[in-house]
Amino acid sequence: MTVQWVKLELDVAAFDAPRFETYVTRCHADGIRLTTLAELGDTPEHRRALYELNKECSADIPGRGEFFSFEEYVERRFEADGYDPRGIVIALDGDDWIGLAATSVHEGFVFNEMTGVRAGHRGRGISIAMKTFGMAFVRERGASTVRTFHHPANANAIAMNRRMGFVDAAAT
Numbered sequence: 001m002t003v004q005w006v007k008l009e010l011d012v013a014a015f016d017a018p019r020f021e022t023y024v025t026r027c028h029a030d031g032i033r034l035t036t037l038a039e040l041g042d043t044p045e046h047r048r049a050l051y052e053l054n055k056e057c058s059a060d061i062p063g064r065g066e067f068f069s070f071e072e073y074v075e076r077r078f079e080a081d082g083y084d085p086r087g088i089v090i091a092l093d094g095d096d097w098i099g100l101a102a103t104s105v106h107e108g109f110v111f112n113e114m115t116g117v118r119a120g121h122r123g124r125g126i127s128i129a130m131k132t133f134g135m136a137f138v139r140e141r142g143a144s145t146v147r148t149f150h151h152p153a154n155a156n157a158i159a160m161n162r163r164m165g166f167v168d169a170a171a172t
């Protein structure tokens with residue numbers, strides 16, 4: 001059966017930044033550091049750590065199936081045209097990588113490739129904090145919208161995006 005993906009988009013100009021900056025502040029107060037792959041260093045070790053974190057979180061995406069091999073992941077994410085390590089937000093608890101919000105850049109929009117938080121850290125606002133933190137990069141790249149799509153059964157991810165102001169994308 002064909003999956004009816006839930007396609008969502010956020011108008012960058014309308015994003016209520018002050019409201020969601022509170023999630024970033026709360027994260028920092030809780031000792032969670034938000035940074036980017038560019039800041040940490042786009043090294044082979046860090047790419048592997050990002051892969052492992054993405055793989056772990058993706059296991060909870062409804063309908064996801066088997067995850068990419070590391071080689072496939074490198075090709076799809078790091079060697080793709082829209083790749084920019086400044087657009088890969090990472091949440092750290094000490095030295096532990098506990099969350100990622102990965103994007104790619106396209107003509108006029110930024111695409112949310114993957115948002116994930118390790119199971120033990122969910123429900124603390126970390127995904128919204130990471131995505132809010134990443135809005136500086138979205139603006140820097142001059143994108144007017146952020147796009148994403150989800151499996152219809154992924155209620156948490158859809159609710160998280162709607163909370164931030166994402167709405168159903170106009171049919172194209």
Ligand SMILES: CC(C)(COP(=O)(O)OP(=O)(O)OC[C@H]1O[C@@H](n2cnc3c(N)ncnc32)[C@H](O)[C@@H]1OP(=O)(O)O)[C@@H](O)C(=O)NCCC(=O)NCCS
Nearest residue numbers: 060114115116117122123124125126127128156157159160
């Ligand atoms: C989706 C996911 C990233 C959310 O991460 P999180 O850090 O737990 O989310 P937050 O705590 O920031 O929650 C943000 C909002 O999402 C909604 N939400 C999150 N989890 C929810 C749940 N279990 N039930 C209902 N709403 C939920 C709420 O609106 C919440 O806002 P609020 O706390 O102000 O009410 C996390 O569940 C995850 O990693 N899932 C597996 C990977 C995945 O499916 N990723 C998305 C596909 S790319």
